[in-house]
Amino acid sequence: MPLEAETSLGYIPPDGGWGWAVVFAAFISIGFAYAFPKSLTIYYKEIQEYFSVSYSQIAWVSSVMLASMYAGGPVSSILVNRYGSRPVVMVGGVMVGCAMVLASFGTTIFHLYLCVGVIGGCGLAFNLQPALTIIGTYFHMKRPMANGLAMTGSPVFLSALAPLNQFLFDSFGWRGSFLILGAIVSNCCVAGSLMRPVNKKVQPQPKTEPDESNDAEKMLVDNQAVESLDEGKTKGCVQKFIDVSLFKHRGFLIYIIGNVVMVFGFFAPVVFLAPYAKHEGIDEYSAAFLLSIFALVDMFARAATGFIGNMKWVRPRIQYLFSFAVSYNGVCHLLCPLASGYVGFVIYAVFFGMAFGMVCSLLFEVLMDLVGAHRFSSAVGLVTIIQCGPVLLGPPLSGALVDIFGDYKYMYYACGVFMLVPGIFFFIMHYYNYKKLDDEQRQRLAAEKRNCKEAGQFNMKQDETHG
Amino acid sequence: MMMQQQCVKRVGAAQEGESYFPLAGGHRLIFIMPDSWMHLCSLVLLLSCTHINAKTVGQTSSPAEPVGQLPADVRSVVLKGQSYTAHVEVSSPINLTLQCTWTGSGNKVDNVTGYWSKDGEDIDNSRSTLRLENQQFNLQRMFTIKDEESLGKYTCMFGNEAKIDFVLAVPQISDVRDKPIVSYVGDSVVMVCKMDDAKPSPKTWLWFKVNHTEKEEIDATAEPQRYEIKMDGKVTKLLVHNLTHLDSGLFHCGAVYAISTAMSHVELKVITIYEPLKPFVAIVVEVLVLVAVILMFERSLAKKRKAAGSSGNHVGDTEHATNAAAAATTTTTLQAEANGLEETTSTRQRKM
Numbered sequence: 001m002p003l004e005a006e007t008s009l010g011y012i013p014p015d016g017g018w019g020w021a022v023v024f025a026a027f028i029s030i031g032f033a034y035a036f037p038k039s040l041t042i043y044y045k046e047i048q049e050y051f052s053v054s055y056s057q058i059a060w061v062s063s064v065m066l067a068s069m070y071a072g073g074p075v076s077s078i079l080v081n082r083y084g085s086r087p088v089v090m091v092g093g094v095m096v097g098c099a100m101v102l103a104s105f106g107t108t109i110f111h112l113y114l115c116v117g118v119i120g121g122c123g124l125a126f127n128l129q130p131a132l133t134i135i136g137t138y139f140h141m142k143r144p145m146a147n148g149l150a151m152t153g154s155p156v157f158l159s160a161l162a163p164l165n166q167f168l169f170d171s172f173g174w175r176g177s178f179l180i181l182g183a184i185v186s187n188c189c190v191a192g193s194l195m196r197p198v199n200k201k202v203q204p205q206p207k208t209e210p211d212e213s214n215d216a217e218k219m220l221v222d223n224q225a226v227e228s229l230d231e232g233k234t235k236g237c238v239q240k241f242i243d244v245s246l247f248k249h250r251g252f253l254i255y256i257i258g259n260v261v262m263v264f265g266f267f268a269p270v271v272f273l274a275p276y277a278k279h280e281g282i283d284e285y286s287a288a289f290l291l292s293i294f295a296l297v298d299m300f301a302r303a304a305t306g307f308i309g310n311m312k313w314v315r316p317r318i319q320y321l322f323s324f325a326v327s328y329n330g331v332c333h334l335l336c337p338l339a340s341g342y343v344g345f346v347i348y349a350v351f352f353g354m355a356f357g358m359v360c361s362l363l364f365e366v367l368m369d370l371v372g373a374h375r376f377s378s379a380v381g382l383v384t385i386i387q388c389g390p391v392l393l394g395p396p397l398s399g400a401l402v403d404i405f406g407d408y409k410y411m412y413y414a415c416g417v418f419m420l421v422p423g424i425f426f427f428i429m430h431y432y433n434y435k436k437l438d439d440e441q442r443q444r445l446a447a448e449k450r451n452c453k454e455a456g457q458f459n460m461k462q463d464e465t466h467g
Numbered sequence: 468m469m470m471q472q473q474c475v476k477r478v479g480a481a482q483e484g485e486s487y488f489p490l491a492g493g494h495r496l497i498f499i500m501p502d503s504w505m506h507l508c509s510l511v512l513l514l515s516c517t518h519i520n521a522k523t524v525g526q527t528s529s530p531a532e533p534v535g536q537l538p539a540d541v542r543s544v545v546l547k548g549q550s551y552t553a554h555v556e557v558s559s560p561i562n563l564t565l566q567c568t569w570t571g572s573g574n575k576v577d578n579v580t581g582y583w584s585k586d587g588e589d590i591d592n593s594r595s596t597l598r599l600e601n602q603q604f605n606l607q608r609m610f611t612i613k614d615e616e617s618l619g620k621y622t623c624m625f626g627n628e629a630k631i632d633f634v635l636a637v638p639q640i641s642d643v644r645d646k647p648i649v650s651y652v653g654d655s656v657v658m659v660c661k662m663d664d665a666k667p668s669p670k671t672w673l674w675f676k677v678n679h680t681e682k683e684e685i686d687a688t689a690e691p692q693r694y695e696i697k698m699d700g701k702v703t704k705l706l707v708h709n710l711t712h713l714d715s716g717l718f719h720c721g722a723v724y725a726i727s728t729a730m731s732h733v734e735l736k737v738i739t740i741y742e743p744l745k746p747f748v749a750i751v752v753e754v755l756v757l758v759a760v761i762l763m764f765e766r767s768l769a770k771k772r773k774a775a776g777s778s779g780n781h782v783g784d785t786e787h788a789t790n791a792a793a794a795a796t797t798t799t800t801l802q803a804e805a806n807g808l809e810e811t812t813s814t815r816q817r818k819m
Contacts, residue, residue: 049657
């Protein structure tokens with residue numbers, strides 16, 4: 001009996017055991033990657049005075065860092081494809097650590113752009129992609145849960161880094177703080193050391209009858225297997241580094257088109273929540289507290305969504321959950337201008353926190369679901385570099401909207417539309433995609449049954465001739 | 468005797484306790500009510516032009532310039548309770564008329580002795596007997612505020628029962644940083660003092676260093692390599708270069724107005740690079756130790772597995788190898804996670 005490749009991975013992922021240590025390691029890496037750039041803004045005022053530069057010049061440090069993080073995505077993917085997650089994360093940790101230490105001795109603002117912005121951003125990119133990729137290798141059945149838990153790192157680290165940075169700043173000034181932050185962020189190397197490459201010696205169990213297997217698993221598995229078998233034939237030099245054939249992948253195209261539009265309206269509402277609240281007459285501390293509420297709800301929403309995504313009746317159709325999350329975001333923003341008074345804003349912060357957490361938790365899980373764990377590394381690299389533009393343009397464009405109209409509500413309407421349209425697009429396209437995948441799977445099963453019958457007949461003939 | 472026509476232009480903010488009002492061209496009427504009378508009285512006393520005879524009774528000291536050349540302003544307070552404090556900002560010499568109105572204590576007393584005091588000391592010739600007019604006692608006096616000594620706390624007293632304090636002061640710098648600025652030996656530092664946007668701009672700024680409880684003015688022109696003072700309206704910056712430990716301490720910035728100087732302070736702390744270096748080294752050591760522990764633990768696990776595997780059947784191993792190769796050929800490339808410390812076993816799978 002010839003062996004069938006049940007999973008396109010070629011082995012059964014542990015779905016536990018050391019996998020949870022890997023989830024913890026990914027939690028650390030993802031936490032640093034997302035929270036670190038945001039938490040540095042505490043130092044900007046003093047650095048601005050020290051170098052005698054304007055606020056927009058200092059804000060460039062954040063932009064350069066974010067741009068490097070997104071642009072470094074494909075490089076990171078290539079390295080992960082070649083060397084695995086562990087070395088890349090450790091190199092990334094060392095890079096960010098050195099970048100911060102060098103920055104602490106900086107004498108001009110350009111030093112900061114180079115060290116914190118370029119090198120730091122690249123190092124964080126080397127942390128983010130491998131962390132996401134390695135979860136896909138360790139988990140299959142419990143992958144949404146693992147992804148959700150790992151993505152919780154971002155709000156947790158942000159909540160921890162903000163007061164820590166304030167304390168460091170008060171004790172050591174910005175130079176000493178950068179030095180110590182360099183040491184703290186090198187803990188990514190510890191996370192990297194935990195990312196043990198998964199043991200692939202475990203055998204996929206041979207199955208005689210396809211009908212006996214678990215329906216849900218089959219559906220999950222075959223969504224990726226069908227696509228991969230078609231494209232497995234031609235492999236050029238580029239393919240070994242990054243999988244450009246992804247652009248022919250239906251699911252990937254749906255994801256990336258929706259994503260590009262969605263990202264325009266994704267981050268701006270967070271950035272402008274506090275200023276909008278202040279504009280509506282709420283005092284500074286209460287406005288800051290809104291962000292804390294948002295971060296707290298975000299934390300729990302990510303873990304909860306991971307759990308929901310794992311449930312038996314949600315998992316096979318997880319794309320619908322993601323589409324719902326994106327649309328829910330859009331609806332939230334469209335309703336935000338109706339918020340009146342502090343209570344209205346608190347309610348909005350809670351709902352927005354839930355929506356944001358849901359989307360973030362599922363963001364990479366649905367990509368894994370669409371392209372499969374083995375192509376995820378290349379996919380996420382391509383996605384991040386294409387997202388680079390909208391991510392950088394989103395907040396300034398929103399800021400421009402606010403300046404033109406003099407009111408925040410038009411910006412929120414725009415963001416709502418930018419999230420609702422992709423949400424509906426996802427719903428429609430994934431309905432069509434699921435139908436297509438089901439059709440292809442049925443065809444494949446029929447073809448396999450025919451092959452089995454023919455093989456059985458051939459064997460019988462051989463036995464007859466021999467016997 | 469001067470007749471001045473004054474129009475009450477705006478209603479001031481009615482808050483419990485104290486209120487701050489900058490002195491500019493307009494007149495402000497301050498309402499101080501214990502509770503809900505606030506809104507009612509503000510409507511009643513709104514926008515009425517009052518004709519007031521201002522008697523030119525100045526202070527005991529003779530003014531440097533004729534009283535008529537100074538600008539004039541009025542501050543009025545209506546008191547319902549027992550006491551109230553109003554803060555008045557004065558940035559240049561002015562003739563200030565302070566008006567106190569008291570609604571009485573409910574004792575149905577017809578007369579009360581009203582008098583003025585400055586900083587706790589009674590002002591001579593300020594006592595007068597007040598009669599109840601329209602259920603109110605009115606007391607007012609014009610003061611010439613021309614120098615720093617004229618500033619202070621002026622109190623109008625209604626007998627021993629009620630008083631209203633007017634605290635006259637230069638515009639204060641409210642944006643004070645309570646935590647010290649930390650900088651390093653050999654580095655430079657920028658210290659900033661900022662006057663609120665709503666308040667008038669000072670004429671100039673001065674910086675002082677506190678040396679053993681003595682305030683010494685910093686002269687930037689005397690030591691241009693060390694000190695640099697920049698000022699731009701409401702903002703001033705002191706740059707200190709080549710810091711040493713002796714530079715640690717309190718620095719005072721003064722906003723100089725025609726009448727006086729408003730002071731604020733900034734604390735500087737100068738430390739060496741060794742201070743943050745200690746936690747830095749500690750954390751780096753922690754990272755190295757953890758990485759080493761984790762990798763060594765993994766290596767010992769791998770050795771145990773190899774030892775267990777080799778002592779078992781070799782046949783099983785070869786079967787594993789062939790099956791693994793077969794599985795690898797039917798799938799797309801998976802070089803990714805195969806690398807790492809488990810070199811020996813994973814290289815087999817990597818070959819396609």
